[in-house]
Amino acid sequence: MTKKYGRRGKLALSDVHLSVPAGRVIGLVGPNGAGKSTLLHLACGLTEPTSGSLSVLGSRPAANASHLARVGFVAQNTSVYGAFTVAEHLKFGARMNPGWDPVLAERRIGQVGLSAGQKAGQLSGGQRAQLALTIAAAKRPELLIFDEPAAALDPLARRGFLQNLMEFVLELGAGAVLSSHLLGDVEQVCDYLIVLCDARVQVAGDTRELLAGHARLVAARGEFDQPRAGIDVISVEHSGKHSSAVVRTGAATEALPYRSEPVTLEELVLAYMTRAAAVPAARTEAAAWGATR
Numbered sequence: 217m218t219k220k221y222g223r224r225g226k227l228a229l230s231d232v233h234l235s236v237p238a239g240r241v242i243g244l245v246g247p248n249g250a251g252k253s254t255l256l257h258l259a260c261g262l263t264e265p266t267s268g269s270l271s272v273l274g275s276r277p278a279a280n281a282s283h284l285a286r287v288g289f290v291a292q293n294t295s296v297y298g299a300f301t302v303a304e305h306l307k308f309g310a311r312m313n314p315g316w317d318p319v320l321a322e323r324r325i326g327q328v329g330l331s332a333g334q335k336a337g338q339l340s341g342g343q344r345a346q347l348a349l350t351i352a353a354a355k356r357p358e359l360l361i362f363d364e365p366a367a368a369l370d371p372l373a374r375r376g377f378l379q380n381l382m383e384f385v386l387e388l389g390a391g392a393v394l395s396s397h398l399l400g401d402v403e404q405v406c407d408y409l410i411v412l413c414d415a416r417v418q419v420a421g422d423t424r425e426l427l428a429g430h431a432r433l434v435a436a437r438g439e440f441d442q443p444r445a446g447i448d449v450i451s452v453e454h455s456g457k458h459s460s461a462v463v464r465t466g467a468a469t470e471a472l473p474y475r476s477e478p479v480t481l482e483e484l485v486l487a488y489m490t491r492a493a494a495v496p497a498a499r500t501e502a503a504a505w506g507a508t509r
């Protein structure tokens with residue numbers, strides 16, 4: 217699948233083949249302009265691919281009213297209507313969504329300390345994010361999509377927001393996709409990772425499997441400068457007499473006489489981002505967006 221904005225526009229997504237399991241909490245990470253919002257907008261039907269296709273929960277995004285009701289989306293700027301009160305937002309949500317759960321909506325509004333009469337325009341960024349999350353969840357969707365949901369929040373509010381998000385996911389039995397620059401947040405809540413750089417998917421998979429399938433090898437300086445058969449070096453750093461490389465592990469790497477250390481999620485993501493920055497259009501993971509449910 218590809219996505220280009222306008223005839224002469226740059227490719228925002230290039231050759232994305234991604235298949236994502238349903239019911240997971242997926243972290244979508246990548247640098248500014250990587251194509252994260254574009255991918256999320258495609259997934260909820262706000263825009264269409266230029267070529268290829270995608271399927272979410274078994275059909276074309278926003279295919280009809282019932283499909284729209286199955287997906288909840290919270291945009292990057294957590295759009296709420298400034299002149300509407302919290303209660304009016306809930307009323308509007310109830311009118312627009314056949315599966316609206318008024319009990320869930322009112323309970324969560326109380327839990328996060330919002331009151332019915334407050335105007336959304338007078339809420340803080342964190343409170344607006346909580347209101348947007350509540351509205352998305354009260355639809356009782358099967359998939360919640362968030363574009364940088366916690367970016368504007370302070371660390372405490374962010375933790376509360378992410379806890380709420382996880383509670384919703386559990387309570388609804390829903391899957392979720394969230395884009396974020398905050399790798400700590402992704403590590404806290406996501407069990408599946410997609411790294412998108414320069415319009416291409418660099419790597420995607422179960423977070424634990426990805427961490428288990430990569431390692432940092434430490435050797436004498438320059439040891440990783442030449443490519444070696446069977447060893448997939450993602451990125452290399454040099455310090456003093458040593459070089460350390462983040463590699464995909466396998467039979468060939470196990471046989472090497474180098475010190476091997478586990479990688480953190482941050483190291484893994486940075487390694488792929490570094491490789492993509494160094495080699496534009498770096499090798500991509502075979503992958504088709506489509507939750508199978």
Ligand SMILES: Nc1ncnc2c1ncn2[C@@H]1O[C@H](COP(=O)(O)OP(=O)(O)OP(=O)(O)O)[C@@H](O)[C@H]1O
Pocket residue numbers: 221222225226227228246247248249250251252253254255
């Ligand atoms: N409406 C648009 N018209 C033209 N180009 C666009 C439009 N929206 C996005 N783009 C371009 O598509 C590319 C991907 O943008 P996108 O917003 O998807 O990236 P992102 O990864 O979400 O970035 P960020 O982390 O900064 O939010 C960028 O080069 C951007 O300039």
